Amino acid sequence: MSFAPVLRAEWLKIRTLRSLCGALLAVFAATTAFSAIAGVSETSDPEFDPLFMALSGVAPGQIAAISFGAMAVSSELHGGGLRLTFAAVPQRGRWFAAKVTAIAVPALLVGLLTAFVALVVARAGLGEAASGLTVEEQLRGVVGGGTYLMLMALFAAGLAALLRSGVATLSLLIPFILVVSFVIGDAAGTVTDFLPDRAGQVVLHQTYDGTLGPWSGLAVTALWTAAALLAGAWSVRRRDA
Amino acid sequence: MTSIDVQDFTKEYGTRRAVDHLSFRVLPGRVTGFLGPNGAGKSTTMRLVLGLDRPTSGSATIGGRAYATLHEPLHQVGALLDAQAAHGSRTGRDHLRTLAAGNRIPDRRVDELLEETGLASVARRRVRTYSLGMRQRLGIAGALLGDPEVVMLDEPSNGLDPEGIIWIRELLRRLAAEGRTILVSSHLMNETASFADHLVVLGRGRLLADTPMREFIHARVRPRVRIRTSDPTALKAVLARHGHDAEQHEDGHWTVHHARVDDIGRLMSSAGVPVLELAAVEGTLEQAYLDLTASEAEFAAHPSATQPQEA
Numbered sequence: 151m152s153f154a155p156v157l158r159a160e161w162l163k164i165r166t167l168r169s170l171c172g173a174l175l176a177v178f179a180a181t182t183a184f185s186a187i188a189g190v191s192e193t194s195d196p197e198f199d200p201l202f203m204a205l206s207g208v209a210p211g212q213i214a215a216i217s218f219g220a221m222a223v224s225s226e227l228h229g230g231g232l233r234l235t236f237a238a239v240p241q242r243g244r245w246f247a248a249k250v251t252a253i254a255v256p257a258l259l260v261g262l263l264t265a266f267v268a269l270v271v272a273r274a275g276l277g278e279a280a281s282g283l284t285v286e287e288q289l290r291g292v293v294g295g296g297t298y299l300m301l302m303a304l305f306a307a308g309l310a311a312l313l314r315s316g317v318a319t320l321s322l323l324i325p326f327i328l329v330v331s332f333v334i335g336d337a338a339g340t341v342t343d344f345l346p347d348r349a350g351q352v353v354l355h356q357t358y359d360g361t362l363g364p365w366s367g368l369a370v371t372a373l374w375t376a377a378a379l380l381a382g383a384w385s386v387r388r389r390d391a
Numbered sequence: 392m393t394s395i396d397v398q399d400f401t402k403e404y405g406t407r408r409a410v411d412h413l414s415f416r417v418l419p420g421r422v423t424g425f426l427g428p429n430g431a432g433k434s435t436t437m438r439l440v441l442g443l444d445r446p447t448s449g450s451a452t453i454g455g456r457a458y459a460t461l462h463e464p465l466h467q468v469g470a471l472l473d474a475q476a477a478h479g480s481r482t483g484r485d486h487l488r489t490l491a492a493g494n495r496i497p498d499r500r501v502d503e504l505l506e507e508t509g510l511a512s513v514a515r516r517r518v519r520t521y522s523l524g525m526r527q528r529l530g531i532a533g534a535l536l537g538d539p540e541v542v543m544l545d546e547p548s549n550g551l552d553p554e555g556i557i558w559i560r561e562l563l564r565r566l567a568a569e570g571r572t573i574l575v576s577s578h579l580m581n582e583t584a585s586f587a588d589h590l591v592v593l594g595r596g597r598l599l600a601d602t603p604m605r606e607f608i609h610a611r612v613r614p615r616v617r618i619r620t621s622d623p624t625a626l627k628a629v630l631a632r633h634g635h636d637a638e639q640h641e642d643g644h645w646t647v648h649h650a651r652v653d654d655i656g657r658l659m660s661s662a663g664v665p666v667l668e669l670a671a672v673e674g675t676l677e678q679a680y681l682d683l684t685a686s687e688a689e690f691a692a693h694p695s696a697t698q699p700q701e702a
Contacts, residue, residue, distance in 0.1 A: 155463075159493035166485040167478065230476035233443050234533070237470050238490050240442050240459040390444040 153248060156239050160252035164222055173218035174256060177299060178264045181211030185268035189275020200280040201291045201356035204272035205265060208295050208354055212302045212347065215257060216323050219303030222253045223382075224316025233391045246311065246386045250304060250379060257303040258296055265295030287356055294353030294364055298371065305346060305375045311382025314389075343367075346374035393454040393467070393540040393572050394418050395440060400449035402435055402596075409435045411596040412449070417574045419540070422567045424587030424604065425576035426680060432596040433576040434472065437543055441470055453541055465494040465537030471544045474526040479519030483510055483529050486518055487536065496536050504532040509558070523550030531559070541572045548582050560586045580677035592683065599683060604676065611682040612674025616647040616655045619668035629662040644668065 164170050185207030226232050226249075239245040269292055273280045310319040327347050342348055343360045350371030353364035362370060395417040402410040410432040417423045425433050438444045440451040442458040450457065453468055461467055477486045487501045505514045508528040513521065521529065527550055534542055548556050563586045567573050574591075577583045583590075590607050592600040600607055620626045626645065630637045635655070636648045647655055652671035659666050 155495045156493045159489050159491075162485070162492050163489045166481050166489065168480060225478055228478070230473035231478060233438065233441075233472055234476040234490065236443055237441050237468075237472070238465055239493050240461065240464055391438070 153244060156241075156244055156248040157251055159239070160245075160248045163225070164252055164256065167221075167225055170218060170222055170225070173214055173221060174260045176214035177211050177218065177257075177260050178267070180214050181207035181264045181299075182268045182271055183207065184210045185272040186275060189272035198279070199356050200276060200283055201287055202354050204269050204276060204280060204283075205291050205295050205354040207268045207272075208265065208298065208351070211264060211268075212299060212327065213324060215261070215299040215303040216306040216327070217320060218257060219253055219306035220310040220316045220319040220323070222303075223249065223307045223310035224319070227310075227314055227316070236391045242387045243383060246383050250307060253303055253307050254300055258300040261299030262292060262296030264299065265292040268295070283356060290364055291354055294350075294368055297368060298350040298353060301350060301368070301371045301375045302347070305371075305378045308375065308378030308380070308382035312378065312385045314385065344370055346371045349374075395451065395453050395541060395543075395572060395574060396455075397436065397440065397451045398449055400436065400439055400451065401447045402432075402439060402444065403447045409596050410439065410446075413593070413596065413598055414449075415591050415598055415601045417572055417591070418589070419572040420567060420570050421588035422563050422573045422575060422586050423589045423591055424583040425574055425591050425593070426578070426580075426583060427576075427593035427599075428578065428684070430595075431593040433593055434545055435596075436593070437470065437472060437545055437574075437576065440543065441468070441472075463494040463537070465490065465496065465539065467537070467539050468541040468543070469534035469537060469539040470542070471527075471530040471534045471547055473545070474523065474530040474549065477518045477526065477529055477533075480517060482515050482517055483521065483525075484514040486529065487533055490533050491536050494537055500536060500538075504535055507535075508532040524552055524555050527551055528555070531562075539571070541574075542566055543574045545576045546578070547575060548577065548579060556582065580675070580680055584676035592680070594684065608674045608676055608679040611679035613649045614651050614674070615672040616650045616652045617644055617668065617670045617672050618647060618655060618659070618666065619644040620659075621665045621667060625662070625664045626659075629658060629664055633658060646672070 185204055188203050188206040191203070226235055235245065236242060269288060306319055306323055309323065310316050313319055313322075343362055349362055349367040352358050352360065352362050352367035355364070358364065397413055397415050400410050400413040401408065413432070413436060427433050435444065439446050440453065440458065453461070458464060458468065477483075481489070484501060484505060487504065488498060491498070491501050502511075502514075505511045508531055510525060510528055510532065513525060518526065518529065527547060531544065531547060534544060547559050551559060563573055563575060567588070575583070575586070584604065587604050590600060590602060590604050591598070602610075618626070623639070623645075627637065630647060635650055638646045638648070640646065652669065656666075656669055659669070
């Protein structure tokens with residue numbers, strides 16, 4: 151059994167569920183909306199970072215990305231759905247790889263488009279305040295932001311496969327991102343810099359002074375994601391369907 | 392030849408043994424009824440055959456190969472395990488397309504099956520709006536997508552209306568006549584009797600019987616003769632003289648137990664008893680099954696303990 155038909159099936163599964171298409175739309179809508187609001191906010195703060203301000207919509211947008219990843223996996227799990235899937239594709243590793251690809255590609259494309267539009271919209275609001283941004287920095291912000299959104303979607307997908315539950319994944323990740331990372335994150339210790347969301351968001355800043363740079367930060371998030379996906383793949387292969 | 396071979400299967404959930412050293416073969420060209428009370432291990436066995444659950448020990452092959460090694464398995468094996476497995480938010484047609492795509496089955500085949508299972512008119516409605524009977528039909532359509540040699544259906548008549556039950560019966564007969572290997576689990580005896588040629592009966596995870604259905608019934612239910620006469624006194628006397636055990640019913644007919652119609656007919660004729668009606672009473676699968684399960688003491692004590700994996 152080759153990979154392409156399995157991937158096609160997985161992509162079809164995502165396309166044919168309105169909730170998943172809705173989650174992708176929400177990534178775009180939430181990110182651009184919050185970036186637009188940030189664009190017209192106060193810019194006199196000395197810590198003001200125009201790139202992060204313009205891409206601040208990524209923080210709420212990642213909730214939608216996480217939901218997309220978790221739901222794309224959990225839509226397989228209810229009422230014996232996974233049995234149906236494995237009866238059609240018994241090579242579970244191949245199936246999971248196809249699932250991950252079918253999540254990653256649309257998440258990345260939507261993420262890149264979202265980050266680009268968010269930046270454009272926010273810059274329209276920020277005007278002069280964002281004039282110090284170089285093309286290189288903006289490109290890094292857009293590519294990094296899109297990649298970050300994809301990594302968070304995959305992180306959630308891996309956890310959902312491991313926990314065999316979309317609800318458990320969301321109730322773990324969303325409070326973590328909203329509360330733990332937000333609250334203790336500002337107490338900026340070196341450990342919190344390595345949390346999956348904190349590390350990956352360095353790429354959204356014009357200036358950074360922590361342990362991690364933009365790309366090394368994204369790499370740390372990618373490691374978290376890889377770990378979650380490996381754990382998910384292990385669970386998918388080992389456990390009874 | 393594509394048969395299903397189950398060899399010394401055992402599956403334990405914690406300390407509970409759901410399937411216990413089970414071995415049997417399902418041969419092509421006939422419908423094999425898979426019987427047993429709830430929790431006997433029928434669904435577990437089907438999942439093990441499909442490689443969905445790992446056996447504690449033992450193995451199963453289809454046409455000599457383990458399911459997990461099959462290339463695009465829907466072309467060889469079709470299964471309906473649970474009609475509720477389809478995602479409620481997809482349309483029936485999209486549900487089948489997602490299954491078909493991974494096995495390179497064209498959408499044309501999907502539409503063909505929607506037509507064949509009588510779902511064409513609701514194909515573009517969401518599965519959550521389907522009745523149980525419609526979901527069963529969708530599940531059966533999914534099992535037949537790849538035109539497989541082996542078909543396994545778990546309780547396919549569940550929720551079907553009378554037309555649906557006749558339809559599935561004829562479908563199973565036709566598939567078997569085409570030389571396919573058909574395994575159908577059920578706990579409805581009369582229903583199973585209407586389509587099965589062969590029986591595999593489980594109880595508490597163990598094999599209780601693996602025989603042709605006719606033999607199963609004949610071995611367990613003694614033949615009886617139904618007789619009606621205008622001279623009950625003479626009838627009673629003749630039967631008593633020959634040591635037959637007869638029972639009179641309210642509407643006036645008699646049942647002669649443990650007797651063959653040929654013998655009773657000859658007897659009545661030679662004794663000159665006027666006979667209004669004389670017929671052999673065939674044993675039913677239900678009687679035979681109850682006889683078997685009654686002899687299994689364990690069963691009688693726990694008629695149908697609820698088993699989560701049977702849900």
